[in-house]
Amino acid sequence: MxxxxxxxxxxxxxxxxxxxxxxxxxxxxxxxxxxxxxxxxxxxxxxxxxxxxxxxxxxxxxxxxxxxxxxxxxxxxxxxxxxxxxxxxxxxxxxxxxxxxxxxxxxxxxxxxxxxxxxxxxxxxxxxxxxxxxxxxxxxxxxxxxxxxVGGGVRDDVGDIGVKAFQILWNKHNPTDKIETDGLYGPETASRLDRSPTSGFARARILKLISPPVEGEDVRKVQQALLALDLLEADQVNGIYDETTKLVVEIFQKREGLSVDGQVGPQTRKALKVAA
Structure with missing residues (x-):
């Protein structure tokens, strides 16, 4: 690697x-x-x-x-x-x-x-x-x-947010070697950057409507979370990312103020409280 x-x-x-x-x-x-x-x-x-x-x-x-x-x-x-x-x-x-x-x-x-x-x-x-x-x-x-x-309406701390995001990402995938999530670049953060995989850490797949459809336990967990929110019916929890699931995800995204794309990526997964 x-x-x-x-x-x-x-x-x-x-x-x-x-x-x-x-x-x-x-x-x-x-x-x-x-x-x-x-x-x-x-x-x-x-x-x-x-x-x-x-x-x-x-x-x-x-x-x-x-x-x-x-x-x-x-x-x-x-x-x-x-x-x-x-x-x-x-x-x-x-x-x-x-x-x-x-x-x-x-x-x-x-x-x-x-x-x-x-x-x-x-x-x-x-x-x-x-x-x-x-x-x-x-x-x-x-x-x-x-x-x-320089037209205004922007944040000036996004660089620090980027450092903090990496620190959090590292800790998620290295629970026995955690570092401070302070948004500051120092020797500890630099050494973890050096050791990070260029292609990224192992991650949950993005769920979306494709043909043939995406199937699996990760789809079922998303559907169960939508069921708990009364957005799906029990008989619609089938482990298949179908048109109904996509439409309900879009409804959820709009309600939560997320980008509405009908896909379950990191932001939607977090909002649904579904573990990656």
Whole structure:
């Protein structure tokens, strides 16, 4: 099993990419949204492009909406080099200082890319006017690709939340080696990041309507939780994720203020109080 430390060591072979930790990064984002629902939201439905292996298409909600307006204003695809950067990605870059073409890297938890209101685009000159009109500030030389959303309505502690989310995630999967969940990046957190699997920790599957349908005890537990809430009838608890289950999940999600997608992922599972 490849670990984050293996990725850090790969620089000796001339490999300087955080693509290998995409799975762990997405898991950390999920955990952040369990801590604070919708603290980060996906914007991959917008007219954007970038390397999906290294670019996380997530921003804080207000930053996303301002970006939507800027893209509508220009009417062309926005190319992105970097957007939201997880604590594990920042940890790798921080470890690579002085190599891989990285002269300066912020301490994990302190980069504004970790706060979910920064983007990098190689087409900065063409996009500067549209982005600035919608509340984005251009950094300028020596970081010309970089824009920060300054339009208000965003949190400035998302970097700390990202660190805390990793700490919680580690503790869930390592109950005999727990660390403080204080949102602070220090030696203990750094060493656990090094030892974490690049693809992420073992996790419960996402339940959704597909063909053939998803079946199993995990589906039955979700249905039993919905039954207890009087959203399903007893004869509908069959262990099959069918159309009825999907529709009832959507009703539950709407009632709880969750994203309504008819799928049982980490946030919906937590709201239902169903163990992963």
């Amino acid at each position: 490849a670990t984050v430390k293996d990725v850090i060591r790969s620089r000796a072979e001339g490999t300087c990419s955080t693509a290998a930790v995409k799975g762990l990064s997405l898991q950390i984002i999920d955990e952040m949204n369990l801590l604070i629902p919708n603290v980060l939201v996906s914007f991959d439905e917008l007219d954007v492009s970038g390397n999906e292996a290294t670019v996380n298409f997530f921003l804080q909600p207000r930053a996303k909406e301002s970006l939507r307006r800027a893209i509508r204003r220009r009417g062309v695809t926005l190319r992105l080099n970097s957007v939201y950067r997880t604590v594990v990605q920042q940890h790798i870059l921080f470890s690579w200082r002085g190599s891989c073409g990285i002269s300066i890297a912020a301490r994990p938890g302190r980069s504004n890319h970790e706060d979910g209101f920064a983007i990098d685009t190689p087409d900065f000159a063409a996009w500067r006017s549209a982005l600035e009109a919608e509340g984005w500030d251009w950094f300028g030389p020596p970081d010309e690709v970089h824009f920060t959303y």
